[in-house]
Amino acid sequence: MPWPNVANDGPFYLPLTNNVRHSRKPSTTTGMMSSIIWSPTRRPLLVVFSVAMSCVLLISVVYPPKLWLKPPHPSGRGPPGHPGPPPFFGDEDWDTFEDVMNHKPEHSTSQESPFEGDPEETLWTTRAETVKAEFLYAYHAYENHAMPSDELQPLTSTSINNYNGWGVSVIDSIDTMILMGAKEEYDRALQHVINLDMRKATTTLPFFETTIRYLGGFLSAYALTNETIFLSKADQLGQELLPVFDTPLGVPIFSVHPSTGKTENRWGKDTLLAEIGTCQLEFQQLAHYTGRPEYFEKVDRMTRLLRDTQSEDTGMWGTVWDTVTAKQKNDKLAVGGEADSAYEYLIKSYLQSSRHDHRTQAMFVKAINGIINNLLYISPTRNLLYVTDSSATGTRQPSNKLEHLSCFLPGVIALGVRYLPINPNLGYDAESKKLWGWAAEGLGRTCWITYADQVSGLGPDEVMFNAWPGDTSRRRGLWISHVHKWQKTAHSADAVPPGVRDGTPLHGMAGAVMDYHPRNNNYQLRPETIESLYVLFKTTGDPIWRDRAWEIFEAIRKHSKVERNSAGTGGGYANVMLVNTAKPAQTNSMPSWYLAETLKYMYLIASPKDLVPLDRWVFNTEAHPLPIPQWRAWEKEKYWPRTNRTKKPNKEN
Numbered sequence: 043m044p045w046p047n048v049a050n051d052g053p054f055y056l057p058l059t060n061n062v063r064h065s066r067k068p069s070t071t072t073g074m075m076s077s078i079i080w081s082p083t084r085r086p087l088l089v090v091f092s093v094a095m096s097c098v099l100l101i102s103v104v105y106p107p108k109l110w111l112k113p114p115h116p117s118g119r120g121p122p123g124h125p126g127p128p129p130f131f132g133d134e135d136w137d138t139f140e141d142v143m144n145h146k147p148e149h150s151t152s153q154e155s156p157f158e159g160d161p162e163e164t165l166w167t168t169r170a171e172t173v174k175a176e177f178l179y180a181y182h183a184y185e186n187h188a189m190p191s192d193e194l195q196p197l198t199s200t201s202i203n204n205y206n207g208w209g210v211s212v213i214d215s216i217d218t219m220i221l222m223g224a225k226e227e228y229d230r231a232l233q234h235v236i237n238l239d240m241r242k243a244t245t246t247l248p249f250f251e252t253t254i255r256y257l258g259g260f261l262s263a264y265a266l267t268n269e270t271i272f273l274s275k276a277d278q279l280g281q282e283l284l285p286v287f288d289t290p291l292g293v294p295i296f297s298v299h300p301s302t303g304k305t306e307n308r309w310g311k312d313t314l315l316a317e318i319g320t321c322q323l324e325f326q327q328l329a330h331y332t333g334r335p336e337y338f339e340k341v342d343r344m345t346r347l348l349r350d351t352q353s354e355d356t357g358m359w360g361t362v363w364d365t366v367t368a369k370q371k372n373d374k375l376a377v378g379g380e381a382d383s384a385y386e387y388l389i390k391s392y393l394q395s396s397r398h399d400h401r402t403q404a405m406f407v408k409a410i411n412g413i414i415n416n417l418l419y420i421s422p423t424r425n426l427l428y429v430t431d432s433s434a435t436g437t438r439q440p441s442n443k444l445e446h447l448s449c450f451l452p453g454v455i456a457l458g459v460r461y462l463p464i465n466p467n468l469g470y471d472a473e474s475k476k477l478w479g480w481a482a483e484g485l486g487r488t489c490w491i492t493y494a495d496q497v498s499g500l501g502p503d504e505v506m507f508n509a510w511p512g513d514t515s516r517r518r519g520l521w522i523s524h525v526h527k528w529q530k531t532a533h534s535a536d537a538v539p540p541g542v543r544d545g546t547p548l549h550g551m552a553g554a555v556m557d558y559h560p561r562n563n564n565y566q567l568r569p570e571t572i573e574s575l576y577v578l579f580k581t582t583g584d585p586i587w588r589d590r591a592w593e594i595f596e597a598i599r600k601h602s603k604v605e606r607n608s609a610g611t612g613g614g615y616a617n618v619m620l621v622n623t624a625k626p627a628q629t630n631s632m633p634s635w636y637l638a639e640t641l642k643y644m645y646l647i648a649s650p651k652d653l654v655p656l657d658r659w660v661f662n663t664e665a666h667p668l669p670i671p672q673w674r675a676w677e678k679e680k681y682w683p684r685t686n687r688t689k690k691p692n693k694e695n
């Protein structure tokens with residue numbers, strides 16, 4: 043199916059909403075969205091003054107403090123003491139979650155679901171409710187046996203504190219609850235946030251994980267509800283994290299103590315590319331909401347560092363960096379662990395900036411062209427397209443390893459195909475767009491097929507692909523070489539090159555040539571493949587991606603769901619081992635990303651409503667949706683000076 047066309051210019055944000063309704067009357071909206079229409083705060087409606095005063099005294103004793111939260115300020119401003127301009131929702135209060143999510147700019151590029159109104163959507167409505175039910179099953183198990191600790195150990199119904207001891211499964215899940223309309227769970231989560239003391243922690247705060255899970259979670263919850271407690275917590279956490287940037291050149295160090303500000307680096311002087319490049323979305327959004335430029339400036343320094351050190355040859359960066367000298371310490375080219383989200387945040391920072399930051403646009407184009415030219419390979423028999431890693435020097439021999447973590451890449455490339463304007467000066471013309479589209483679809487197909495090939499239907503965490511016969515250099519499978527060869531042959535206009543054509547899953551077929559073997563045969567409830575299938579479905583409109591995601595969800599439900607036992611223990615979902623067997627063994631872990639990412643993306647792909655339009659929201663790497671702001675004039679001039687916004691980068695490729 044061809045990729046839809048999108049105008050290269052025009053509005054690319056959801057403006058400050060000036061036309062949302064003030065009415066708090068019950069909505070008459072029907073369908074799935076009616077289940078998520080509720081106000082984020084509640085006040086008793088008292089008619090008679092004397093009765094009112096009596097009720098106030100009674101409620102102050104009996105009911106929890108949540109009822110006395112100050113509702114969102116009419117101007118939408120943040121908590122007291124924040125002099126900054128109003129955040130995303132603007133100068134008017136809002137009525138319902140649906141009002142906010144369904145508001146569109148006058149010239150919005152958003153489109154309704156390509157299948158809106160189709161009878162098949164009745165099936166998908168039911169499936170979305172099934173996903174919600176499984177989320178509630180998993181989350182209730184956490185609430186009953188592990189809250190307020192970080193994560194549930196589902197086989198023993200015990201808890202573990204592995205991310206600060208602040209209840210990461212709660213904070214990671216709040217926006218999922220909101221999107222699903224799980225109001226009772228949200229109310230309890232809100233109370234947890236109100237009571238949370240972030241000056242105390244079980245460890246120093248790891249910068250990367252605390253940023254994507256907690257800071258991203260608070261910011262998303264604030265954007266979706268306008269509850270100022272979330273912004274207050276986000277600002278407090280932002281202040282606690284700032285000392286990590288106190289290095290000679292501003293490269294963030296591993297962790298910081300929340301009360302003393304003392305930093306700690308568990309890797310000596312080293313850090314990872316992902317640590318440098320996976321903080322921009324959160325801190326830029328926080329700067330906009332609070333009016334504190336220091337948040338933006340700290341992470342923008344890292345963006346400038348990446349711009350100035352991006353390889354002219356490969357368009358990429360090494361994965362290990364020195365926090366003192368800000369220099370790269372290896373020449374490994376990779377998009378899996380240690381690097382992944384740094385590449386993801388390039389396109390998303392550009393989109394978050396409402397297309398004002400042309401630095402990240404140019405960096406993303408250069409990086410994706412480099413990835414396509416250096417890291418994409420096809421397998422010898424089935425022509426499965428995959429991304430691997432190699433060195434930037436010497437023979438650049440690939441490892442032939444595909445990580446599940448790398449399966450975010452097809453979705454990120456698909457975002458570029460859908461929303462980047464054509465710009466030949468950057469190395470992105472019409473032919474590049476076609477090549478990128480092929481890469482996104484071929485990679486997405488392979489990530490799905492590593493699930494569908496297994497007896498269990500679950501994908502291994504890492505696989506090793508076979509090298510081509512007699513290929514000592516291991517570079518005969520370089521995809522771009524096969525594309526160029528194919529382009530010289532006669533083919534129909536709608537033909538696609540090797541690596542993109544559909545194939546048949548093996549489903550554990552005995553004796554079949556898979557072209558790869560599992561290197562890590564576990565499934566850890568990871569979201570990356572479902573995430574990319576979601577983005578591919580939304581950007582192409584092809585229902586095959588939706589169907590493939592549902593196959594994966596059914597396999598997860600079959601093998602990872604932990605049934606409650608007669609003793610009252612059990613419940614939730616679990617990681618599993620040995621996915622190439624009919625009955626994978628469950629392990630005692632339910633990571634918070636299953637609630638925050640895997641089930642959220644599955645719900646969004648199943649929902650007939652386009653709940654989070656990709657032209658108006660960006661997801662951080664923990665799947666927390668952040669609205670694209672309407673940046674104020676002073677912000678645009680301060681953060682992206684006109685010279686940066688108009689200067690033509692050097693042509694690449």
